[in-house]
Every structure is written in structure tokens, then in C-alpha cells.
Amino acid sequence: MKALDKQVAVVLGASSGIGRAIALGLAKQGATLCLVGRKLETLQAVSAEAGPVQAHFLQADLALDRDVEGLADRILRDAGRVDILVHSAGVIRLSTVAATAADDLDTHHRVNFRAPFLVTQGLLPELRSRQGQVLFVNSSAGLAARASLAQYAASKHALKAFADSLREEVNPDGVRVVSLFLGRTASPMQAAVHAMEGRTYRPELLMQPEDVAAVATHALTLPRRIEVTDISIRPQLKSY
Template sequence: MSTHLITGAGSGIGAAVARRLHERGDDLVVLARDAGRAKEVAARYPGARTLVADLADPDKISWAFSHQSVPDRIDTLLHIAGVVDLGPVGELTPKAWHHQLNTNLIAPAELTRLLLPQLRITQGQVLFVNSGAGLSASPEWSAYAASKHGLKALADSLRAEEQGNGIRVTTVYPGRTASPMQAKVHAQEGREYDPGRWIDPESVATAILTAIDLPRDAAMNDVTVRPGR
């Protein structure tokens, strides 16, 4: 039985992945931003363990972990949480930049740093849910795309550094996926949101589970998932 530490399990892709891992009997460790959220998650996934740390404040993650019981065994670290705030470069404030860079890039880097000892022991896997914006940037997506371009660089460097330790590193690049985040994006774009036009989170979850369940004689380094309609 594998142990998976997952961020972003509250909604969208993260919720779909967490539910399927829980249903098949794997051990879940769910990262929540505060104690109230941790209680909600624990009720949703009976038997799952929780850790509390705010990804928007990565400088304090190490301190938060020092006051909690971090699992000795982790087979898979799943970075799925993310935030988005659109706007032209001429209007985005430092606060908007910091929020997206902290949550989408610096916090995953810090979580990975803190949990590498466990992952090296299990010869585990780190999986980053990136975005199409991690491969190209569109108008008004500068801060989000910058955070996701950085996440690609983080994954690529980590893969090269940890290959000798047996750690697999996968990046998944979903296109627009029906989720609360996508509803927010549409609101920021001033467009009507029709979830039926976009990828079902379950489809992205299938790609993620395929990557982590792949036999150890192979690795899926980069996986692109696009709307089929």
C-alpha cells in the first residue's frame, strides 16, 4: 500500500485524485491551509491523515511541520494546489505576483525540499500539476504563467538531480479543466462559464494515476492533457 501526500485535495483535479486514491485503499496525507480545512478534509476521506500549512506563506511551512507529525514514509508527493489572478502587466500589483509565485512555485519547491528524505528512501515520485500556461503565456496571464514556467523548471531540475536516487518526476499539463478555478478564470475574463466545454477533472485524474502507477521500468516525464471537444 502506497502513501501519497497531496495538496489541493479540496476541489477540482485534487479532489478527483484524492477520492480515487482513497477509494482504492491507499494511504492519504492531505495538506490543508488551516485547521478548519483539515477537519473538513478528514471528514471527507475517513482514515486520511492531515497536515496544516499555508502554501501562500512558504517561509513558514518548515516551522509548521516542526509542530506536527510528518509521515516517515511517502511514496508520492502530488503538487496539485494552485491559484490564479489574471491581469495585464501594467496593472498587476506585487501582491498578486507574490501570491501566485508563492503558492504555485515556491511552496512546491519548499515542500519537495522538506520531503525529499522520505522520497529518497522509498524511491518515490514527485508529480506536479502544471498548466498549458506553463508552456506558453497569453495576454493577462503573465504572473500565473511565470509561476507555471518556473514550476516546469523546478520539475526538470529535480528530475535530473534525483534520478540517481531513483525518484521519478512527472509534470502534467492540463488544458482548461472544469473546476472552481476555471469558473474564477471565466469571471475574470468576463466570459460565461460552461463546464461542459472543458476537461472533466476525472480525466486529468486518470492521467495522474496512470503516471504514478506506471511500472518502475518506465517513467512519464511530461504529460499533456487537452480538451477533446
């Protein structure tokens, strides 16, 4: 019997990169998948790669209110239950404070903080009843900001605050809350960041999505008498 047999893992941002790798890692541990992303065909490809596991697919753009509203209900209707909730969707655009457009600021807030908040809120009764787990894929920018990252770092600091507050509220009900604070990881998003910085993208020098998935899966399969709260991960070679 595998560690996550008969459990349903919901992964937001499952189409590519870190979310895809975490979904595949959880499937290897026996979890049924509920994959959420913007393109159904991409989610179906991830499911096919996961092998003979049951999977559900939900198309949603987390930047759009009409897609976020009711998403928790859609997840429960399609998946039937939720034992693990993984928030790995995100957006990043580099910009100085002076040059940041209000629309970009709002997009960061909606995708990186507001959507995880509302989806988690909608699933709280289910997570409490299952003594479930919530994993937030955060960033090193959620711990320390730097130039040209104000809008992104602010949204990730908000996500950390949400996770910390949520943990105190739901721990007494047996729910675990884990935050991963990642350094640079080879992914389509990181390739875009390098392009914005005008730098050569060398993914072989960065962490790989599978590295993050290994840490995430380990944290979610630890004995229930313990909880890992915050995990910071960096590439061993600080090439950046």
C-alpha cells in the same frame, strides 16, 4: 492487493477540484492519504468521501511563510512516511503586465513555485529513501504564455524548470518526477477565471477533475522501469 497499498500519498491543495479528485483516485488504489489545505473541515470531508482509508490532515496556507516553513517536517511527523508527493495547489489572477500589483506577483510566486520547491526540498531525503514519486499539476500556461497571464505563466514556467531539474537529480536514486500540463478543467479556480474573463462558465465543455485524476493515477501506478515525464491534456472540444 491494490497498486498503492501500504504507500502514503501527500496531496497539497486537496480541498477541492483537481487535488480532491487526485486524492480520491489514489485512495481507490489503496494509498493512505495525507491531505494538505487551508480548511480542515474540507479536508475531513474529502477523507470521508474516500471511504475506509487512513488519512492525516494538515492545515496550511501556502501563501504564508509561517505555514510553509516546517511543513515538510509536519508531514513526516503526522504521516510517518512519504511515497508519493502531489503538488496541486495553485492560484491565478488575470492581469496585464501594466496593471499587475507587486503583491499579486509575489503571491503567484509563493504558492505556485516557492511552496512546492521548499516542501519537496524538505522531503527529498524521505523520497530518495523510499524511491518515491513527485507529481506536479502544472498548466498549459507553463508551456506557452499569453496576454493577461504573465504572472501566472511565469510561476508555472518556473515550476516546470524546477520539475525538470529535480528529475535529473533524483532519477538516479529511483525517484520518478511527473508533470501534468492541463488545459481548462472544470473546477472552482476555472469558474473564477471565467468570471475574470467575463465569460459564461460551462463546465460540461471542459475536462473534469476526475479525468485528470485518472491520468495522474495511471502515471503513478505504471511499472517502475518506466517514467512518464510530461503529459499535456486538453479538452477534446476546444470550446474556449
